[in-house]
Amino acid sequence: MSCVQTVQDYAFRSIGYGERLLPREDYTLCEHFTLIGSGMIWNIYFGLIAILFGFFAATGLALAKNSRSVRVRKPAEFFIYVFRGSPLFIQMFFAYAVFLSIKQSVPGFSLLTTAWLGASIVLFLNTTAYSAEIFFGALQSIPKGDLEAADAYGITGWTRFKRIIWPSMMRLAWPAYTNEAIFLFHATALVYFSGFPVWQQRGDALYYASYFADKTFNPFIPYPILAFYFILLTLAVILIFGRIGKRLNRHLPQAVVRRPSFMRTLFR
Amino acid sequence: MFSYCTDPSTLEGLSWLSCYLTTGKHMAFYQSFGIVLVLLAITAPVALMFGFAGATAARSRIWPVSLLGKSYTAIVRGVPDIAFFMFFVIALDQGFEYMRHKVKCPDWSEPVRQGNDFVVCAQAKLPLSTSPQWMHETYGFALAVLTFAIVFGAFAANVLFGAMKAVPHAQLETAEAYGMSSRQTFWRILVPQMWVYALPGLSNLWMILIKATPLLFLLGVEDIVYWARELGATKSAKFTEYPHGNWNAYYFGGLLVFYLMLTSISERVYKRLSLRLSHGQATAAGEAQRKAAT
Numbered sequence: 001m002s003c004v005q006t007v008q009d010y011a012f013r014s015i016g017y018g019e020r021l022l023p024r025e026d027y028t029l030c031e032h033f034t035l036i037g038s039g040m041i042w043n044i045y046f047g048l049i050a051i052l053f054g055f056f057a058a059t060g061l062a063l064a065k066n067s068r069s070v071r072v073r074k075p076a077e078f079f080i081y082v083f084r085g086s087p088l089f090i091q092m093f094f095a096y097a098v099f100l101s102i103k104q105s106v107p108g109f110s111l112l113t114t115a116w117l118g119a120s121i122v123l124f125l126n127t128t129a130y131s132a133e134i135f136f137g138a139l140q141s142i143p144k145g146d147l148e149a150a151d152a153y154g155i156t157g158w159t160r161f162k163r164i165i166w167p168s169m170m171r172l173a174w175p176a177y178t179n180e181a182i183f184l185f186h187a188t189a190l191v192y193f194s195g196f197p198v199w200q201q202r203g204d205a206l207y208y209a210s211y212f213a214d215k216t217f218n219p220f221i222p223y224p225i226l227a228f229y230f231i232l233l234t235l236a237v238i239l240i241f242g243r244i245g246k247r248l249n250r251h252l253p254q255a256v257v258r259r260p261s262f263m264r265t266l267f268r
Numbered sequence: 269m270f271s272y273c274t275d276p277s278t279l280e281g282l283s284w285l286s287c288y289l290t291t292g293k294h295m296a297f298y299q300s301f302g303i304v305l306v307l308l309a310i311t312a313p314v315a316l317m318f319g320f321a322g323a324t325a326a327r328s329r330i331w332p333v334s335l336l337g338k339s340y341t342a343i344v345r346g347v348p349d350i351a352f353f354m355f356f357v358i359a360l361d362q363g364f365e366y367m368r369h370k371v372k373c374p375d376w377s378e379p380v381r382q383g384n385d386f387v388v389c390a391q392a393k394l395p396l397s398t399s400p401q402w403m404h405e406t407y408g409f410a411l412a413v414l415t416f417a418i419v420f421g422a423f424a425a426n427v428l429f430g431a432m433k434a435v436p437h438a439q440l441e442t443a444e445a446y447g448m449s450s451r452q453t454f455w456r457i458l459v460p461q462m463w464v465y466a467l468p469g470l471s472n473l474w475m476i477l478i479k480a481t482p483l484l485f486l487l488g489v490e491d492i493v494y495w496a497r498e499l500g501a502t503k504s505a506k507f508t509e510y511p512h513g514n515w516n517a518y519y520f521g522g523l524l525v526f527y528l529m530l531t532s533i534s535e536r537v538y539k540r541l542s543l544r545l546s547h548g549q550a551t552a553a554g555e556a557q558r559k560a561a562t
Binding site: 081082084085086087088089090091093094096097098100101186187189190193206209210213217218219220223226227230231234 | 359
């Protein structure tokens with residue numbers, strides 16, 4: 001079987017198109033690359049969904065944590081504490097168990113236990129908490145002069161937030177937020193190993209990599225391929241976020257722009 | 269456990285619960301919390317050692333050594349840690365067996381990889397197929413520790429590398445001016461001073477390490493996740509004296525609380541430690557302490 005044929009058969013296997021059966025024997029390098037790459041569709045999907053929704057939720061949550069009212073601040077703090085203080089792995093298991101019991105007791109929630117919805121919700125909540133903490137930190141380090149200038153011009157309320165606070169917050173949070181995005185994409189590999197079942201062998205990249213490793217008992221081919229794909233993904237994230245970061249900083253005198261280095265904060 | 273537990277089907281409410289929570293399997297579950305703590309206690313210093321070696325290598329003036337140190341930190345950080353865990357457990361195991369195979373059975377002619385099988389001679393198996401069960405468990409756990417140490421060593425190397433660079437250069441120049449050799453400068457000036465710069469990163473790393481411990485489950489160790497799944501699953505009256513529905517949510521809720529406690533305690537310890545380490549340092553925190561004292 002030629003490599004083109006393999007690509008046709010398995011390139012979209014992870015979302016249910018193409019050959020139904022996975023390769024059984026004589027695994028070729030081409031099959032490795034195609035199937036693991038096919039699985040990356042899920043990783044990218046989970047990551048994008050969680051980042052997209054998480055971004056807005058995190059902005060709101062950061063503002064809530066910054067609120068002067070205790071009744072708004074405390075729940076936000078608690079939410080962030082719970083999701084940042086416990087492992088995502090356990091959160092996945094816990095959420096799956098809860099979703100399962102919801103599904104059994106309330107009809108109409110049967111989709112919650114599927115990975116594409118359930119795991120997306122968990123990842124969304126998780127990244128919301130981490131990003132909110134980053135945004136909150138940025139919110140607190142907005143230069144005092146910016147806010148005073150806004151006051152002096154009589155800019156208040158929503159305009160003040162939209163024109164002054166939010167852009168500054170984004171600018172300051174961006175390097176750390178880039179790291180959060182990278183880690184989120186890495187975290188998507190957990191989905192199919194933590195409770196959420198794989199339906200009809202439609203899994204993510206790590207699922208297929210471990211499939212090959214189990215079958216061939218040779219970890220030295222599938223996992224480096226997986227690593228290759230993830231490094232590509234990481235580089236793409238850095239590139240895109242770097243572009244956005246540059247745009248956020250474009251009003252500053254360029255010689256002074258010292259974006260905090262990306263390496264130093266690659267942790268969450 | 270208790271004397272009234274002989275026939276659980278007659279029990280109700282709290283006494284049933286007290287019997288249920290003290291079954292042999294639950295005792296194993298409680299012990300597995302110890303496994304997590306043991307893993308943390310062993311892995312943290314080993315990973316720190318790996319990190320120290322990595323950071324020192326990355327700083328080296330010899331080009332291949334520094335390249336080795338830098339690529340060690342770069343690769344591990346670019347790829348999900350879970351992928352590394354799944355990779356290293358098999359890779360390390362096969363690596364060890366292959367080395368033993370080369371030493372113990374030099375006149376073995378067949379290739380080690382035969383199609384989809386990895387075949388070494390019986391004497392090279394790790395652990396030997398004749399060894400008792402606890403040896404197998406210990407070996408699995410040791411592999412897990414080594415895997416954790418390799419992955420987190422790379423993170424730690426990154427932190428320590430940054431911390432070494434953060435030590436004011438004047439300090440090193442002064443040491444040189446006093447006639448210290450570069451080795452003396454490293455051990456007497458650089459290493460003692462770098463910790464205060466490394467501490468925020470290391471504490472962050474400790475938190476990540478805590479949150480990575482449930483991955484032990486994927487490495488085949490009977491840890492808390494394993495037992496929570498085992499105990500939380502639906503039990504019918506046919507197979508157990510304590511039938512119940514799907515209690516996974518309670519068990520994993522319990523684990524969630526356990527981890528929250530672990531991270532909160534760590535945070536408190538970190539605050540104390542950073543206060544202690546800042547003492548007498550030429551940093552903002554150290555300066556604040558000096559001012560408060562006078």
